[in-house]
Amino acid sequence: MGREEKKRQTKLAITNAAFKLFSENGYESTKVEDIVKLAGVSKGTFFNYFPTKEAVIEDFERISIYSEAEKLMNITSPVVPKLLSSLINIVHNLNYTRSLRRATLMATLSSANNLNNHIDNMNNLRALLIPIFKHGQETGEFTQKLSPETLADLTIQMFIGVLTHWCLGGGEDDLITQLMMSFDVFFKGISS
Amino acid sequence: MGREEKKRQTKLAITNAAFKLFSENGYESTKVEDIVKLAGVSKGTFFNYFPTKEAVIEDFERISIYSEAEKLMNITSPVVPKLLSSLINIVHNLNYTRSLRRATLMATLSSANNLNNHIDNMNNLRALLIPIFKHGQETGEFTQKLSPETLADLTIQMFIGVLTHWCLGGGEDDLITQLMMSFDVFFKGISS
Amino acid sequence: MGREEKKRQTKLAITNAAFKLFSENGYESTKVEDIVKLAGVSKGTFFNYFPTKEAVIEDFERISIYSEAEKLMNITSPVVPKLLSSLINIVHNLNYTRSLRRATLMATLSSANNLNNHIDNMNNLRALLIPIFKHGQETGEFTQKLSPETLADLTIQMFIGVLTHWCLGGGEDDLITQLMMSFDVFFKGISS
Amino acid sequence: MGREEKKRQTKLAITNAAFKLFSENGYESTKVEDIVKLAGVSKGTFFNYFPTKEAVIEDFERISIYSEAEKLMNITSPVVPKLLSSLINIVHNLNYTRSLRRATLMATLSSANNLNNHIDNMNNLRALLIPIFKHGQETGEFTQKLSPETLADLTIQMFIGVLTHWCLGGGEDDLITQLMMSFDVFFKGISS
DNA sequence: AATGAATGAGGCTTCATTCAT
DNA sequence: TATGAATGAAGCCTCATTCAT
Secondary structure (H helix, E strand, O other): OOHHHHHHHHHHHHHHHHHHHHHHHOOOOOOHHHHHHHHOOOHHHHHHHOOOHHHHHHHHHHHOOOOOHHHHOOOOOOHHHHHHHHHHHHHHHHOOOHHHHHHHHHHHHHOHHHHHHHHHHHHHHHHHHHHHHHHHHHOOOEOOOOOHHHHHHHHHHHHHHHHHHHHOOOOOOOHHHHHHHHHHHHHHHOEO | OOHHHHHHHHHHHHHHHHHHHHHHHOOOOOOHHHHHHHHOOOHHHHHHHOOOHHHHHHHHHHHOOOOOHHHHOOOOOOHHHHHHHHHHHHHHHHOOOHHHHHHHHHHHHHOHHHHHHHHHHHHHHHHHHHHHHHHHHHOOOEOOOOOHHHHHHHHHHHHHHHHHHHHOOOOOOOHHHHHHHHHHHHHHHOEO | OOHHHHHHHHHHHHHHHHHHHHHHHOOOOOOHHHHHHHHOOOHHHHHHHOOOHHHHHHHHHHHOOOOOHHHHOOOOOOHHHHHHHHHHHHHHHHOOOHHHHHHHHHHHHHOHHHHHHHHHHHHHHHHHHHHHHHHHHHOOOEOOOOOHHHHHHHHHHHHHHHHHHHHOOOOOOOHHHHHHHHHHHHHHHOEO | OOHHHHHHHHHHHHHHHHHHHHHHHOOOOOOHHHHHHHHOOOHHHHHHHOOOOHHHHHHHHHHOOOOOHHHHOOOOOOHHHHHHHHHHHHHHHHOOOHHHHHHHHHHHHHOHHHHHHHHHHHHHHHHHHHHHHHHHHHOOOEOOOOOHHHHHHHHHHHHHHHHHHHHOOOOOOOHHHHHHHHHHHHHHHOEO
């Protein structure tokens, strides 16, 4: 195993450990000491890979709900089934547990920087969804009482609602079941 | 002013200060020192009123979304307009700013105790909503494809979705507008 | 003993301890732990009085060679004996040991800030000396081949030379003896 | 280029880098990492050439003011001009900047070992100067009120005074000008 | 009841040094 | 001989909490 490969593994071990602990106990309660113990490296090594403890949390953005948004891009008619399967796919890839989603949400809430990232990502996703809904309106799938912008926004809101309610202990234990049921209602609500 | 009144005022000053700072900077970043400075009391006084710093956060539950749930109890047909006006009423009384809602959400996420409170409150609310939806189904307002339990759950989810999306920067600046628009879609989605 | 008096004593205990240790072992080798142990207070108390470890060193400026410069201001003819007695007086009040002077010199050398303070102080002292030498030249005490500015500068240099050579182990053990002998030669060198 | 030559060059690169950084930022603030980065070698290499970081500072003695003292040995009458030109020569060869002299002074102050080296060197120089002054007294160049030992000591003190005052920002920008002016006064002060 | 000085456990981070490659 | 990833002891500093006044 080459040096570079070893480095990648070390960094991964640290990230995974931090990941696990943050999601179980939250950022502030997780000590660097805990992370390195779980990762099986020394404290010095931790700071060889991350300048501060806070720097690790940025890797959490990797698993934000927006990470796979680009997959939504080439959706064609009929919109609903493909959109739904895309959303399911995103959730599937995120591989969330309730506690992991809570940790991710806390990460978003815990710093102005992360919050701004969230807003940027949300706007990007919104921009992707707008033409999709426009198209859907033209083909008669969706109500025209609401603008495509609003429809895009409500979709994101629905998605966040499912995730948040679920991570706070509500809904079905299986996130995807909950997601499908919720969007069933939602799509009916915005149908023409 | 009597001694008891003075004490109540002091406690209120502390709570309000903590309240403001938690909502602006989060729980962990807010120091007891900051709170007492803003409240205009000494550190010693703080600990005369609250055994620990964490004890203050429990007062945040005062503004949880469940605080006014009992007002939902005597809803009669037709369900939709009264339910909607109740929800609006709750939001109105909460007097949220985006940052205040973020703080409340962080408070819920930041301790197992608060999370359990949330779950208890949610279940209480759910218990209140179930007969309402049952009634609504009987009178033909709501679809019968979903159980009253599910409808209650989806309502809570919708409510949380609006609040979360909004506090993270999404939706209309006016929370009530956003709420009405969202529940319009939702009620259409669960109509019979 | 009042609270304020107690505070002054605590701060003094810390300063004195730091003072002693810095002069014996140097700034970097002295740990905050050492200081508080010697001062008989806790680490927390240290940081109640000084925001950082470095902040303590600024108190060292109190014993800089310039601290009593203002006493030079009202010197009248003949200049030499009064100037000499002033210099002796300054040294006397500084109460230097060789190691303490070394520590003070290191403090000056160890940060750009302290160095700038030194330069400022030096220029103030120089400004005080210039009219004195001007006066001394007019009354015929000093050579006119050198400007009053240069004479002031050479005086400071001589003073620093004595202190530095002495603290590095040279000269008489008694600093004042060394100072008098040196300025005897110096004043002869700049006599008219 | 032979292997030995390569090694010498590597060591020189390290020494020069350390040299530069110590003089700019001081010993403690200069990290081994900084040195090796500037020298263009790895950390491992550094420790192949020097057992510890502190070992590098001993190379600073190369540029101590005593390094060329032996040139003073065969001074003949008249003493003053030759002594002065020797001192100028020493300063010239040292090639000091103010910051470099500060670094050298800090090196002397920063360890008991270096301080002892300074004292040894000073005593050697003193031993060289004593017969010179004795000779100068016999030929009538210098006052007999002071012993040759004292004269030697005052000379060293003057030299150190010039260097210290200058490196702390005082005197002429050109060190040699400052040196000549100062020793002019000094030699007049010790003339017979 | 109010004060704020004192506490000290415990956190994050630094950095000279080692050693396997 | 050169490399640089890994190490871990040790340092500075924070801050909730206590308690004498």
